[in-house]
Amino acid sequence: MDQHIAESIGRPDLIRLDDRLLCLRFETMKVVSALAAVRHLLDTGAVRRGDTLVDSSSGIYAHALALACHRHGMRCHIVGSATVDHTLSTQLAVLGATLERMEPCDDLKLDQKRRVERIHEILAERPEYHWMRQYHDDIHYLGYRAVAALIREAIGTDELTVVGGVGSGASTGALARYLREDSPGVELVGVQPFGSVTFGAGHVSDPEIIIAGIGSSIPFGNVDHASYDTLHWLSFDAALAGSVDLLRRHAVFAGLSSGAGYLAARWERTRSPRRTVLFIAADTGHRYVDSVYARHREAVAIDSLAPRPVTTRADLALPWCRMDWRRAPGDPMASGLPGRG
Known part of the structure; x- marks a missing residue:
């Protein structure tokens, strides 16, 4: 039996969409990382119950950290994007x-940069606060x-391909590790x-939006490129088509990044007829x-x-573009892979 709703929210469902395509579906994925991170900080003495944890968020991580703080008796302060909705x-x-919402900004790179700068201002004013550094730690x-243990037990890992948003590196990177x-x-x-900018696509703009949660307009410190x-x-537009098809074809109501992952996973499945492909649906579609x-x-x-x-x-x-990265560490700001121009 779960001791707190956060534990239930963070537990994913594994759904078979066809013989070699699986969906790892979360209600709110970042609850998994927030709960474990706060528990670790408490266990190691880095923070104590009643302390205030602070971080920046465009939405999902704010909810996750608030739940983790509620679970462990902590205070929570969020510097939030204007995208944090009323619900x-x-x-x-x-x-x-507490939510400190930034003023609306059309430039998402500037919005993310301003939120991080505000975190530094808060820490200078309140050095006893603990910055969670979701983008860097x-x-x-x-x-x-x-x-990973759930995946290993349910489907095994032979000929397995995992597909998902890079984001801060803490979901796909951790699962692979x-x-x-x-x-x-x-x-x-x-x-x-x-x-x-995480893998060097900062020079290509999308007139609609940089998809929150899977990309970054500033460098992230905890992405393991290799x-x-x-x-x-x-x-x-491609992610929208994927999201709509995922709901129409498989009745999975998930976020925009899930639609992008679904498209990529379908493509990888056709290229590797012996591999099972699992893609991550990080949140539900309600915000979208x-x-x-x-x-x-x-x-x-x-x-x-x-x-x-x-x-x-x-x-x-x-x-839509695809590149064989081949576990290269590389310079994420370079125009091509090391040794490949």
């Missing part, structure tokens, strides 16, 4: 978390060990939006009803979409 801000208030990997402890052949496919075998960059699902008539048929293969990031272009 979430109301939940945060009732949970006892691999303490957020810890919670995914249990998820733990699954490869006894199965180094597990392949990892990272999904990125155009405009994300974990990834393959990368897919997808536009908003107006921006994505209400536009379902605009969605193109996913069979009409295919990635453009690229070997250098100078060739990246909307709506």
Whole structure:
């Protein structure tokens, strides 16, 4: 029996969509990392019950950290993007978390930068606060060990490919790390939006949006670039088509990043007929009803979409590109892979 709702929310469902395509579906994925990170901080004495934990968030992590703080008797302060909606801000208030919402900003890179700068200002004013550093500290990997064990027990790891948003590196990177402890052949496919600097696509803008949660407009410190075998960059329109098809074909109501992962996973499955492909659906589709699902008539048929293969990031272009990354550490800001131009 769970001792707190956060434990239930953080436990994923493993859904078979066809014989070689699986969906690891979360209600709110980042609860997994937040719970384990806060527990570790308490166990190691880095924080004490009653202390205040602070971080920046565009939405999902704010909810996750508020739940983890509620579970462990901590205070929570969030510097939030304008994208934090009324439903979430109301939940945060009732949970006892304080939300400091930034002014709206059309430039997402500037928005993320301003939120981090505000964190530094808060720490200068209140040095007793503990910054969770979700973008920089691999303490957020810890919670995914249990998820890796669930995957290993349910489907095994032979000929397994994991697909999901790169984000801060703490979901896909962590799953690969733990699954490869006894199965180094597990392949990892990272999904990125155009405009994300993490793997050097900052020069390609998407007129719609940089997909929150799977990309970054500023460098992240806890992404292990050498974990990834393959990368897919997808536009908003492609991810929208994937999200709509995922709901229409499989009745899985999930977020925009899940639609992007679904498209990438379907492609990888066709390329590797012996491998099982598992993609991550990090959250539900409720936040995307107006921006994505209400536009379902605009969605193109996913069979009409295919990635453009690229070997250098100078060739990246909307709506969808794929690159063999080959676990290269590389310079994420370079135009191509080491030794490949």
